[in-house]
Structure formats: C-alpha cells, structure tokens
Amino acid sequence: MKHTTIILLALLVAACASVQTTYDYDKSADFKKGMTYAWDKHVQDLAIDQLNKDRIINAVEKEMSLRGYTKSDNPDFLVDFHVKLQQEESATATTMGPGGYGRWGYGWGGGFSTTTVDVNKYLDGTLFINLIDKASEKIIWQGRGEKTLDDNLTPEKRDAQINSGVAAIFKNFPIAAPAAKK
Secondary structure, three states, rough: HHHHHHHHHHHHHHHHHHHEEEEEOOOOOOOOOOOOOOOOOOHOOOOOOOOHHHHHHHHHHHHHHOOEEEOOOOOOOOEEEEEEEEEEEEEEEEOOOOOOOHHHOOOOOOOOOEEEEEEEEEEEEEEEEEEEEOOOOOEEEEEEEEEOOOOOOOOHHHHHHHHHHHHHHOOOOOOOOOOOOO
C-alpha cells in the first residue's frame, strides 16, 4: 500500500510539473473586496469543445472557492479564460554508416551513409485565466499555463490533467488556498 501511494504521488507531481506557469497581477488591487465573481459573457462563446470548456470552468470554480470567492449575480470580479492551441513540429536526424572520406572530408575511404529524419508533430496548448475588476473593467490578475497536449487521454485523465493544470496556474494567486489537511 505504501509503495502504491508513493508511485501515485510521484505521478501527480510529474503531471503538475509538466505545466509551465507564469502569472502577473496589479499589486495595488484589493483581491479581498467583496469576494464575489461571475463568468465573463465571452466564456460561453469560446471556440473549444464543450466537454473541455466545462472541465476548465469546474476546475477554476474549485480554485476560486478554495480561496473564499463565491459566485454571484452581482459580482465584484469577472473571470474569463482563453485557450491558444498551436501545432508544433520537432525533427531528429540520425545518420548511419561510415560517412565521409579521410581526414577533413576528402582523401581515401568509403563515403556511404544513410540519414533518417523523424518528424514529430504535437499540439501545444496555453490556458490564460483572467480576473477582472468589474468596476474598472481592468484585468487585475492573469495566470497562464502551457503544456503539450495528448489527444489520447481517457475522460478521467483529462479531468485530472485539467484540474492539476488549473491548480498549478492558481498556485501564485494573491490569495492562497488553505493547506491540505494531513
């Protein structure tokens, strides 16, 4: 049992570590004023599939709740998010065989070799989460997480990956979540 727990903990840490996060915020903003929020109207218009949109919304709501915020019809803050997807490629060349001839590439000897190029295509995803002061209509906090996406995940693994990614983005939010009880 103890061995299984250690392996599970290592997998969770590895999942969080794979998300690269950054954040920025307005140091003069009062993040504790009112403590109510609503979703920005543009969230429902985002061009991502509904299942993943719902996963992100649920993960953000969980993080906001952990920090003492509640949803309201008359909020102090608006929350929105944006997703940026970018197709990337990497190439690796491998050369097999004796190669050129002699010293400095000329002289005697064989010169036959084969080079194989492997091209790997992958999708990088970036999630931006914004907290907007409703009165001033200015972004007062932005968190960003970037990760290479895997399309072959089960729904349970997608949930876990989105939850851990959003938690990693909120790690440096100005109001910390309470520490987990041991």
